[in-house]
Amino acid sequence: MRTNSRRRIVAAVAVTCALALGTTACGASDPADGSAVKDVASALEAGGKVTVWAWEPTLKKVAADFEKKYPKVDVELVNAGTGDKQYTALQNAVAAGSGAPDVAQVEYYAVGQFAIGKALEDLAPHGASSHDQTFTTGPWSAVRYDKGIYALPMDSGPMALFYNKKVFDRHGVAVPTTWDEYVEAARALHKADPKLYITNDTGDAGATTSLIWQAGGRPYKVEDTKVGIDFGDAGTAQYARTWQKLLDERLLAPVTSWSDEWYKGLSDGSIATLSIGAWMPANFASGAPAASGDWRVAPLPQWTRGAKAGAENGGSSLAVPKASKNKALAYAFIEYATTGAGATARVSEGAFPATREDLESKAFLETAFPYFGGQQANQVLADAARNVGTGWSYLPYQVYANSIFNDTVGKAYVSSTTLAQGLDAWRNASAKYGAEQGFSVGK
Structure with missing residues (x-):
């Protein structure tokens, strides 16, 4: 915002x-x-x-x-x-x-x-x-x-999939390993219980850019005072197509992250997964203690089956x-x-x-998390860190760009604007601002 x-x-x-x-x-x-x-x-x-x-x-x-x-x-x-x-x-x-x-x-x-x-x-x-x-x-x-x-x-903040095992087991839904499977799991869970959503999303610049990063998109190029902004690459398009399905079918909980309602959703299982950074475990334990033992950690779903691509979040x-x-x-x-x-x-x-x-330390990798049912979750998270995609750049004015996300991409969450159209508007607004500040901005 x-x-x-x-x-x-x-x-x-x-x-x-x-x-x-x-x-x-x-x-x-x-x-x-x-x-x-x-x-x-x-x-x-x-x-x-x-x-x-x-x-x-x-x-x-x-x-x-x-x-x-x-x-x-x-x-x-x-x-x-x-x-x-x-x-x-x-x-x-x-x-x-x-x-x-x-x-x-x-x-x-x-x-x-x-x-x-x-x-x-x-x-x-x-x-x-x-x-x-x-x-x-x-x-x-x-x-x-x-x-x-x-x-x-x-x-x-290497990303992983935090999922409520109790919810997935109750409804007989397999933990997704690809984003296509993730969409199918979202449909199955919501069909089984209309109050159940695979995740929440009301529009978040950091989450969006992280998933684009994982998909292979590299929208930002920075060299001295030259800035390139292009959301037309294949990775970004793949993210936008997939996430658009979740939006169109209303499979995302309209709950703002870090709110009391969000923590309630994590506690009662109505929010069944989070694709988020590895710093999240402590927040689960402090914010949703009632769900201790219900959650587990899995690798982030992949855009290409069999791949091990990752990204940072936070x-x-x-x-x-x-x-x-x-x-x-x-x-x-x-x-x-x-x-x-x-x-x-x-x-x-x-x-x-x-x-x-x-x-890589043994003590770190073998740490058992009571919150995650005794799982040695750091093994999953450390593997995610090793597979973060290279070549990612942020804009030299990313704080400003993120601040106008909801004025551009955010419209896809509340109107007929598509994510692709919202990303294009975000690109244009960010480019205009950069040019006004003296940068040479192109694609």
Whole structure:
């Protein structure tokens, strides 16, 4: 849904970029002088204060562990709001020239927006380039922009199919392995009980782009100030055709995700599946405790039978704003929080790892989930992480693009507009905005 705060964020960042187009490519890295890596060790020795803006709860343990390891360092965790609320505060601080944190949590889809506005430090000179093999493909690609590394991945959201086994067993419906089977399962469940839906959907930009990603669609191309937006590829068309069937036959619950009604649907089984990121298990346990033991995790249905294609849905990184007064110490903290002992500690607190090492650890893979009937669900989720499709890009103003999703694609949920028509309208509106901000936009 469009919000004024999101408009202000992207407008301010994009205008900064547009003003810079005549002198340098947006997102270009500052030259590395080789001294920054040494500065990190010196900063830890000297100590000081690091202010971290983040809403992710596992960072509390990380901060405590970091302070214990480096007694001269004081980590101040500040919850400046979730998502766009924090982004508004961050952009206001950047614009004012004061009050910015040393570290900020930034979701993957928003990294490019802040990087291109030169609001984030390029971390490559600080040592981030050494982590080229540390993280899984999707998160690592999401924090890189125009040869720079603008954050380190904090978690990961490879998609899987969470399904209510009790509901499927009761009605004798097989768990779908393809999207065609998914449509058939949706019909069978709704026919068996008109109050039962295979999933909910009222229009969600992140879910839509993730399923397009899995289908092989690559609608966004970004190179310096050149932006390509094209929803006419085969993968996008395949997604639109399939999802249109679910809309036309009214097989999707008209329930907004994260609402009380949504959690009720997950609890009573009237919402039978979720195709969502691997970070979801903790939300099941806290939001729908009554359904403990009913749900299981399976691989995401495939667009082509026998394939193992995946995509990311959600996830966040830790970045160092350009306005940080202590960049070397800030980098030391985010490196600790996202790799090695810090990453392992976060996983033990319930985060889904973005690091290859943690994904492959025996303890992680053999964790049994009581909520999922004792299933070792991480084995499914880790496999999903290994099969995330490469080559995906977000727009450098994706926050704005997502904010107009319901004004374009969202019409397919409430009118005779088709998804294909809605996607075309989304493309045109996003392209128009990009051109107004100084980008060269084509297909």
